[in-house]
Amino acid sequence: MTMPNKHHILSVTVVNKAGVLARLSGLFARRAFNIYSLAVAPTEDERYSRITIVVDVESTPLEQITKQLFKLIDVVKITELDPSDAVERELLLVTAEAPPAVRSQIIELVDVFEGRILNVGHERLTMSLEGHPDKLDDFEELLRPYGIVELQRTGRVALPKIDNSAARLRAVKNA
Amino acid sequence: MDMNGGQALIKALELEGVEVIFGLPGGCILPVYDPLLDSPLRHILVRHEQGAGHMAEGYAHVTGRPGVAMVTSGPAATNIVTPLCDAYMDSIPMVVITGQVPTGAIGTDAFQECDTIGITRSVTKHNELVTSAQDIPRAVREAFHIATTGRPGPVLLDIPKDIVDPKNPNSAMNWHWPTDQEVRDGLPGYKPNMKGHPRKIREAAELILASDRPVIYAGGGILKARAAEALKELAELCDIHVVTTLMARGSFPDDHPLCLGMPGMHGNYSAVTSMQRSDLLIALGSRFDDRITGRVGAFAPEAKIIHVDIDPAELGKVRRPDVPIVGDCRLVIEELIGAIRHLLDGGAAFPERSPWKQTISGWQEKHPLSYKQSEPGDALKPQFVLEQLRDNTPDDCIVASGVGQHQMWTSQYWKFNHPYTWVNSGGLGTMGFAVPAAIGAKVGRPDAMVWAVDGDGCFQMTAQELVTAAAERIPVKIAILNNAYLGMVRQWQEMFYEERYSEVYLSPDLPDYKLWAEAMGCVGMRVEAPEEVESAIQKANEIDDRPVVIEFRTDSSEKVFPMVPAGMSNDDIITDPALGEGFVQ
Numbered sequence: 001m002t003m004p005n006k007h008h009i010l011s012v013t014v015v016n017k018a019g020v021l022a023r024l025s026g027l028f029a030r031r032a033f034n035i036y037s038l039a040v041a042p043t044e045d046e047r048y049s050r051i052t053i054v055v056d057v058e059s060t061p062l063e064q065i066t067k068q069l070f071k072l073i074d075v076v077k078i079t080e081l082d083p084s085d086a087v088e089r090e091l092l093l094v095t096a097e098a099p100p101a102v103r104s105q106i107i108e109l110v111d112v113f114e115g116r117i118l119n120v121g122h123e124r125l126t127m128s129l130e131g132h133p134d135k136l137d138d139f140e141e142l143l144r145p146y147g148i149v150e151l152q153r154t155g156r157v158a159l160p161k162i163d164n165s166a167a168r169l170r171a172v173k174n175a
Numbered sequence: 176m177d178m179n180g181g182q183a184l185i186k187a188l189e190l191e192g193v194e195v196i197f198g199l200p201g202g203c204i205l206p207v208y209d210p211l212l213d214s215p216l217r218h219i220l221v222r223h224e225q226g227a228g229h230m231a232e233g234y235a236h237v238t239g240r241p242g243v244a245m246v247t248s249g250p251a252a253t254n255i256v257t258p259l260c261d262a263y264m265d266s267i268p269m270v271v272i273t274g275q276v277p278t279g280a281i282g283t284d285a286f287q288e289c290d291t292i293g294i295t296r297s298v299t300k301h302n303e304l305v306t307s308a309q310d311i312p313r314a315v316r317e318a319f320h321i322a323t324t325g326r327p328g329p330v331l332l333d334i335p336k337d338i339v340d341p342k343n344p345n346s347a348m349n350w351h352w353p354t355d356q357e358v359r360d361g362l363p364g365y366k367p368n369m370k371g372h373p374r375k376i377r378e379a380a381e382l383i384l385a386s387d388r389p390v391i392y393a394g395g396g397i398l399k400a401r402a403a404e405a406l407k408e409l410a411e412l413c414d415i416h417v418v419t420t421l422m423a424r425g426s427f428p429d430d431h432p433l434c435l436g437m438p439g440m441h442g443n444y445s446a447v448t449s450m451q452r453s454d455l456l457i458a459l460g461s462r463f464d465d466r467i468t469g470r471v472g473a474f475a476p477e478a479k480i481i482h483v484d485i486d487p488a489e490l491g492k493v494r495r496p497d498v499p500i501v502g503d504c505r506l507v508i509e510e511l512i513g514a515i516r517h518l519l520d521g522g523a524a525f526p527e528r529s530p531w532k533q534t535i536s537g538w539q540e541k542h543p544l545s546y547k548q549s550e551p552g553d554a555l556k557p558q559f560v561l562e563q564l565r566d567n568t569p570d571d572c573i574v575a576s577g578v579g580q581h582q583m584w585t586s587q588y589w590k591f592n593h594p595y596t597w598v599n600s601g602g603l604g605t606m607g608f609a610v611p612a613a614i615g616a617k618v619g620r621p622d623a624m625v626w627a628v629d630g631d632g633c634f635q636m637t638a639q640e641l642v643t644a645a646a647e648r649i650p651v652k653i654a655i656l657n658n659a660y661l662g663m664v665r666q667w668q669e670m671f672y673e674e675r676y677s678e679v680y681l682s683p684d685l686p687d688y689k690l691w692a693e694a695m696g697c698v699g700m701r702v703e704a705p706e707e708v709e710s711a712i713q714k715a716n717e718i719d720d721r722p723v724v725i726e727f728r729t730d731s732s733e734k735v736f737p738m739v740p741a742g743m744s745n746d747d748i749i750t751d752p753a754l755g756e757g758f759v760q
Binding site: 014019 | 304
C-alpha cells in the first residue's frame, strides 16, 4: 500500500448531483489511468461535493486530463494539491490476528500510533487509525507480521495548508 | 399545476426559437408527440434515427443555430449515438431529446430501456436525465445554453415517460421559464472564456510582426465563432497566407490570392509545405489533428505557435504553443488586429516577406492539383465530375459529403468562396453522413441550392432518408461517385497492403441506383460519358419539387493525391500519382 512515485492529488469541487462521479471517473477510464484512491463527500456548502483523487500519472497526461475534467459542466473547481503544501488525512480499519500471546504487543502498537481498539475477539482485534497516509502505511507494515485478516482504508482527503493556501494548479498553469 | 411536462417540453422548444425538429416517435416519447400536433413547430419524420441526428447536424452547419432531434428510448437512443459523437467531434450545436421508460421502471430492464445517459456520456458536451416535470423548462434552457456557447456541442436530455404523460400525476407542473441569471446560477461550473488575455494578445502581435514565414492555420472554430470576416481582415492586414482545414473550408474564400486551400493528409502541396516550412503558425480555432500534422514530432519543426481556441483543453494537447490564447476566435482576432495596428502605428513594420511569398507561389506553380483525363470509352474521372459540378452550380451552392475519397476530392476541387457552404463529417469520419446532412442543410437554407456528393459505399448506409426528403418535398440533389468500391480502403490496400484487396468490392450494378432513387420518389439518372455530365447536372438543377440522384460511373482505380501516408512526416508528401503506384510503407 505504499504510494506511487508520480502521484498527484486533485481536489475537485463538483455540483452535488447524480452522475457526476461517473462523468469524472469515465475520463480517467477512457485513458486507462488507474485512480489510486478516491474520496467523495459533501462540503461546507451543500450545493457542492469535494472529490479527492490520487492518481499515478506523469504531469503531461495529467494536464490534459485536468483540462478535460474542467470541461465537465458539473465541475466547479480543480486544485492540484502539492503534498508538501497540503494537510492530508486518511482512516484505516483493520482486523488482525491477536491471540493472547501477542495481544499486548499489538495493543502497545496501537497506543504508539494513537489508534483505537474497536472490537475484541478471542483470537482477533479490530482497530482504527486516523492520520497522515504515510503513518497509516507504517502502521500497516508493522502490523503485517501478526497477520492481517481484513483491512480497509478510506482513501485520502486533503485541504491546502492555511499558511500557504494559494490554490495550486501546477499541471495547467503553463498552458 | 397549470401544465403537463409534455406541453412544457414543446413550449420550451418554441421559446428557444426552434423551428424544426427531426425525429421519429415511439413508445416512451409518445406523450411529447401529442402536444406537438398543436404546436407551430415543424417536424420532419425520418426513416431512421441516425438520419434525424445527421439532419440536425446539417441544419446546424449551415444556419449556426442548434439542430434539434427527438427520438424514443432504447434502440432509437442507441441509433442516434453516431450523430451525437459526430457532432461532439466537430463541435456542432445540437440538442437531442430521447424518451426514457417511466422513472419507476428505470433499471428494471424494461421494454426499450437502455442506459442512454451512460451510453452518451462520452459523446455529448453534457447530458441529463430529467427526473421531474417541474425541471423540464430549466433543463431545456440549460441544454440550449450549453450546446450553443463556448465550444459548441451536442447536449442530450433523457425524458422519462411518466413526467410528460398527462395521464400520470408525475407530469403535473407549474410553468416557470428561468431567467438568464437563473440559468447562469444553475451552472456554477460553466463559464466559457470569451475574451483573450491582453498580454497574450500583445505577445501574439509581436510574434506576427517578427515572423518571416507566417501561415494562418484556420480551423472549424472560425466558422463556429462567425469569424470569417475578422479572419479576412487579419490576413489582409498582415498579408499572410491562410490554409483552411477540412472543417474550415469556406471560412476564407478559395478565390482569395492569400488562400492556400486545404492542408493535411490529402491537402495540396502548397498548403502542406507552407505550414511545414513556416516559422510561425497562427492556429485559429484549429486543433492540430493527426490528419493535419502527420507525424507530430516532424510537424512544422521551425514554427513557433500561436494557438487560439475557446477550449483550454486544446492548447498544448498535441503541440505546446508559444503563445496560448483561450477565447472566442472572432473576439480574439479582432483584439489581435487592434494590437497589430497599435504596433504599426508606433512605427513597427512587417519584415520583408517577398522571398517567402515567392517560394509559396513557386510551389503553387510547380505542384497544382492534377489528374489525368479519362480516355474515350473509359469510366469518368471523379475529379472531372467534381469540376463540372462546381462549374455548373451557383457560387454559394451548399455541398455536403460523406466520408472517403469523394469527400477529399470534393474538398480539393470545389471552390468554397462562402462560409457555411460545406457540410461534412471531419473528426469522426461518419460514412453515410451526406444524404441526411444535405437534407438538414436544405431545411435550414431552403433558399440555397444543396448538393450532396456521396460515394456508393456511403450512399448505401443512409439512402433511405431520401424517402423522407421526397415525402417532405425537400429538393436536395445527390451526386453518387460510383466506383464500385469502398474507394479509400481500396486505395490503402493498393498502396500499403500490396494490392491485396480484402472485402472492398461493392459492384457497380448492385443496387441499381437509378431504380432505387426512383423507388424512393426521386428523379434518378445514370451518367457514364463525360459529354453527358454537364447536361445531367443542368437537368438536376432545374428540378425543384423532389430530390434528384445522379449516379456517375467513375474510375475505380483513381486515387486521392497528394497524400501523406498515415504516421509519416508531411515532408514525405506524395504528389505524383505515378510515385504512388505500388507504394509500400
